[in-house]
Amino acid sequence: MSSEMSRMKFYCDDDRCIECDGCTVACAEAHELPTGVSRRKVVTLNEGIEGKEFSTSVACMHCTDAPCEQVCPVDCFYIREDGIVLHDKDICIGCGYCLYACPFGAPQFPRDGAFGTKGAMDKCTMCAGGPQETNSVHERELYGQNLIAEGKVPVCAAMCSTKALIVGDAQDVANIYRARIASKGKGVQSAPYGWSKAYGN
């Protein structure tokens, strides 16, 4: 597990998520996102199926061997040492391939210009900005705030009132997850929802 030590992951506890959508709003406000773009979104899965319905907050999961990075024809993705998957909007051509590859529908395309063509891709940065100079105007305009550089917690998890949404070092997150599962007497569950898709087994 040592290789996992400094790897950042998201975890949303679907037992705690009350579908308040606060994370979506916090994210949109913090990064001044254009309307129509939700980097983070609360979704209800298995709606209407008794015992299986649950709500969870999804954004880019910053996958291991990120599929988006694999398919990008202009190679504009770069993956930080802590696993955060970022991309360079000045190189992106808005082709949409990353969206087709993504298991979470994370990449989005604000409409650009007079013909309503899709502009550069936008997605969750785990509040880690982009390739420009950290906290520069250009970085902020294109990617929003860079809270990670300031040593702060990404805004979605920071504001989550039930602490359903957690982000941090993979080991710490996994420990919290196990502790919560144990305290509920739910027995051993292998991983939180979405983890196997995002991070493999």
Next chain:
Amino acid sequence: MKKYLFLFIASLFLASAAFAADSQIWDAMRVQNILGYGQEGSYKLGQLFTMLQANYFAQVYLAVLVGVPAIFVLHYLFLGPKVFSHDGKKIYTFSLLSRIIHQIAAISFIVLIPTGFIMMFGSSFGGGSFVIMMKDLHGLSTIAFGIIVIPMFLIWLKDMFLHWDDIKWLMIVGGYLSKTKKPVPAGKFNAGQKTWYWMATLGGMIMILTGAAMYFLDFNIAMINTMTGLSQIDLLRVSALLHAVVGLGVVILFFVHIYMAVFAIKGAINSIITGYKEEEEVEYLHSSWYKKLKKQGKI
């Protein structure tokens, strides 16, 4: 004909529905996208697309880009071009209308194919504004091609159905594997030209529709989703897959077409400019048509 009219109308719908207010991919529909990914019993199109796009498409296209012209060079060096007299009589083959339509298609292909390659190898060009410009050109020339693809399909349709000659032509690969000058079984169009015709028109329409789907991305034509049983995101994945696979066929045959017209048959390209083919060229390369014209007393 109805079917093509339908395709054409469907593509117009695509354009008008592009700005539909409700997202078919994000917002509420995101649930469908997330659940649909890799679900048991689904086609696993997300994984399929990722695997092919990450490991195969660009590599195969690169092999075609290098390999096909290399084969032509070898063919030219070892078997040489077909040379026919340009001093004899000429046979009127292509009407003015067909030439105009062909020239519009030709220009759009000359833009579409290089710009497509540049997008596919976008990282080699540094991405960004240059590649975006190529992408826009790709889209713009699609409009020109989209306007003439159906007329082009119609003007040549009657000459393009499979004929017994075509089987014979294919058996000897049109005589291009030998140096001897022998009459080749073919009507006005040979099996090679017919293959290219079907690829360029039907394949071309697939390229237009799949390209338009990817260009407009978030549109809502419930009919397509019901007909195919695919969610919007899977429809886009299918479009990307088809665009790459059919595109490969189009690119290969386009290269062959250029090689034939410009190099393999000396001066053949003139016929689509002036409308006239050399009599000797028709006599050998379109022998069945030649006999027919003779019988009709047209030569």
